[in-house]
Amino acid sequence: MxxxxxxxxxxxxxxxxxxxxxxxxxxxxxxxxxxxxxxxxxxxxxxxxxxxxxxxxxxxxxxxxxxxxxxxxxxxxxxxxxxxxxxxxxxxxxxxxxxxxxxxxxxxxxxxxxxxxxxxxxxxxxxxKEYDKRQALREKQDRRETDRAIAAVKRRQRGA
Structure with a gap:
């Protein structure tokens, strides 16, 4: 084996x-x-x-x-x-x-x-602390939104 x-x-x-x-x-x-x-x-x-x-x-x-x-x-x-x-x-x-x-x-x-x-x-x-957890969650959501926006712009550029 x-x-x-x-x-x-x-x-x-x-x-x-x-x-x-x-x-x-x-x-x-x-x-x-x-x-x-x-x-x-x-x-x-x-x-x-x-x-x-x-x-x-x-x-x-x-x-x-x-x-x-x-x-x-x-x-x-x-x-x-x-x-x-x-x-x-x-x-x-x-x-x-x-x-x-x-x-x-x-x-x-x-x-x-x-x-x-x-x-x-x-x-x-x-x-x-509780506010640190909320801050980390907010940063994670913001990062995800920016990544989505960048991906959408790249898709549009490829399509045009």
């Missing part, structure tokens, strides 16, 4: 980018059981309520929902158990120092397979 290459996305946390201002991103490995890997290979997971907690010099991923494997037996995993993240010591130390600041948190952005190994993209983030 050929080794998988590239990145296969399993789950994304789009709400995190809306609710938080992403300061820095990291890629971390995950410590998983066999049934968790099989469930992820079926493309089933949810990062919506997930967060990372740093305790005793280790990073732990909490509240990420990986549903039980359908063909699993008594060895099946619990869906919302905490999972250890594999990061370098320097990255953990940097996260500990930066996440101590007021309003900073660590959230998962994406869960994917990279060259056959399960990885999670985590971000050091700062919570947005």
């Amino acid at each position: 050929a080794k998988e290459k590239g990145r296969k996305l399993i789950a994304q946390n789009k709400k995190a980018r809306h609710d938080y201002l992403v300061i820095d991103t990291y890629e971390a490995g995950l410590v998983l059981t066999g049934t968790e890997v099989k469930s992820l290979r079926q493309g089933r997971a949810s990062l919506v309520d997930g967060f990372v907690q740093l305790t005793d010099g280790e990073a732990w991923l909490h509240n990420v929902h990986v549903p039980e494997y359908s063909q699993g037996t008594w060895t099946n995993h619990s869906a919302r158990r905490k999972r250890k993240l594999l990061l370098h010591r320097a990255e953990i130390d940097k996260l500990v120092s930066k996440s101590g600041d007021t309003g900073h948190t660590i959230v998962p952005l994406a869960l994917y397979f990279k060259d056959g190994r399960a990885k999670v993209e985590i971000a050091l983030a700062k919570g947005k």
Whole structure:
């Protein structure tokens, strides 16, 4: 069997980018059981309520929902158990120092397979205020409108 290459996305946390201002991103490995890997290979997971907690010099991923494997037996995993993240010591130390600041948190952005190994993209983030969210939404709509207007002008030029 050929080794998988590239990145296969399993789950994304789009709400995190809306609710938080992403300061820095990291890629971390995950410590998983066999049934968790099989469930992820079926493309089933949810990062919506997930967060990372740093305790005793280790990073732990909490509240990420990986549903039980359908063909699993008594060895099946619990869906919302905490999972250890594999990061370098320097990255953990940097996260500990930066996440101590007021309003900073660590959230998962994406869960994917990279060259056959399960990885999670985590971000050091700062919570947005309500007016920041509205401002970001307004900018996104304005950008979309300008892109549409430019595309319409180009279509008319090609037609003429």
